[in-house]
Amino acid sequence: MIKVVASGAAGKMGMAVCRAVIEDDNLELVGAVDKVNAGEDINGSNIKIDDSLERVMDETHADVLVDFTIADSVIENAEIAIKRGAHIVIGTTGLAADKLDALKVISESSQKNILYAPNFAIGAVLLMKVCESIAGYFDRAEIIEMHHDQKADAPSGTAIMTANLISENLTPQPMQEIEKFKGARGAKVDDIPVHSIRLPGLVAHQEVIFGLQGQTLTIRHDSIDRVSFMPGVVMAVKAIGGKPGFTMGLDKIMSEVGV
Numbered sequence: 001m002i003k004v005v006a007s008g009a010a011g012k013m014g015m016a017v018c019r020a021v022i023e024d025d026n027l028e029l030v031g032a033v034d035k036v037n038a039g040e041d042i043n044g045s046n047i048k049i050d051d052s053l054e055r056v057m058d059e060t061h062a063d064v065l066v067d068f069t070i071a072d073s074v075i076e077n078a079e080i081a082i083k084r085g086a087h088i089v090i091g092t093t094g095l096a097a098d099k100l101d102a103l104k105v106i107s108e109s110s111q112k113n114i115l116y117a118p119n120f121a122i123g124a125v126l127l128m129k130v131c132e133s134i135a136g137y138f139d140r141a142e143i144i145e146m147h148h149d150q151k152a153d154a155p156s157g158t159a160i161m162t163a164n165l166i167s168e169n170l171t172p173q174p175m176q177e178i179e180k181f182k183g184a185r186g187a188k189v190d191d192i193p194v195h196s197i198r199l200p201g202l203v204a205h206q207e208v209i210f211g212l213q214g215q216t217l218t219i220r221h222d223s224i225d226r227v228s229f230m231p232g233v234v235m236a237v238k239a240i241g242g243k244p245g246f247t248m249g250l251d252k253i254m255s256e257v258g259v
């Protein structure tokens with residue numbers, strides 16, 4: 001049994017993580033942490049939400065911390081968990097490069113492993129892989145990412161990672177552009193325009209449009225429910241113990257388990 005603590009357990013993703021861990025025969029939910037709703041039960045378990053990660057990690061000796069909180073909490077949470085001997089799976093997005101570097105240092109200076117994935121949906125990871133492999137055939141690409149209106153960061157971590165991967169094989173030529181309204185052409189991530197849409201009713205969706213003379217190719221992924229992320233989270237929790245150091249992206253784990 002792998003003992004798991006969920007951080008951000010009162011949030012939308014944290015609640016889904018708690019359910020997925022409880023439902024998996026090889027995982028045990030031993031703790032749930034959040035800054036809000038302390039004392040409330042996690043349905044289907046005898047675990048109550050606690051507002052102190054230190055206390056929960058000390059009491060449970062968990063093997064893995066799963067973090068779906070806010071970008072400003074991630075480093076502190078990682079330090080607390082690593083000091084108590086846990087591996088860490090992070091899904092919280094909006095982590096700037098300095099935070100990713102800090103996670104690398106935290107992991108390398110311990111014997112514990114950290115995985116950060118901006119998207120745990122298997123289909124979204126496959127979309128990124130496909131985009132990376134076909135980008136070199138096209139002249140230009142643009143990304144439209146669409147999320148619910150509670151999402152704090154923009155562009156999404158998935159869009160940033162997709163742009164990073166596309167730009168390894170595609171360098172768009174500069175165009176003569178006049179933006180009559182600032183932002184009309186999106187944010188440029190590695191020179192790839194990214195357009196962020198935030199609306200109630202959406203969950204997490206991304207469309208990548210590639211252009212070449214006389215044709216376009218559109219690839220789209222939709223997460224229509226947060227359960228879409230859970231097979232990837234569970235896969236990461238099971239694999240993280242055997243993945244030394246800092247790992248960025250679920251694809252590194254998927255290729256090892258043969259997905």
Ligand code: NAD
Pocket residue numbers: 007008009010011012013014033034035036068069070071073090091092093094117118119120121151152204229
């Ligand atoms: P949410 O606002 O519903 O939940 C976040 C929770 O974290 C809240 O309950 C908040 O009280 C709690 N929190 C904040 N600081 C904390 C701390 N220091 N310790 C413990 N709990 C703390 O948000 P959400 O929709 O659940 O998303 C959470 C994060 O996951 C966001 O960054 C989001 O972009 C990201 N996300 C990632 C994926 C993925 O596949 N990687 C998918 C969806 C969302």
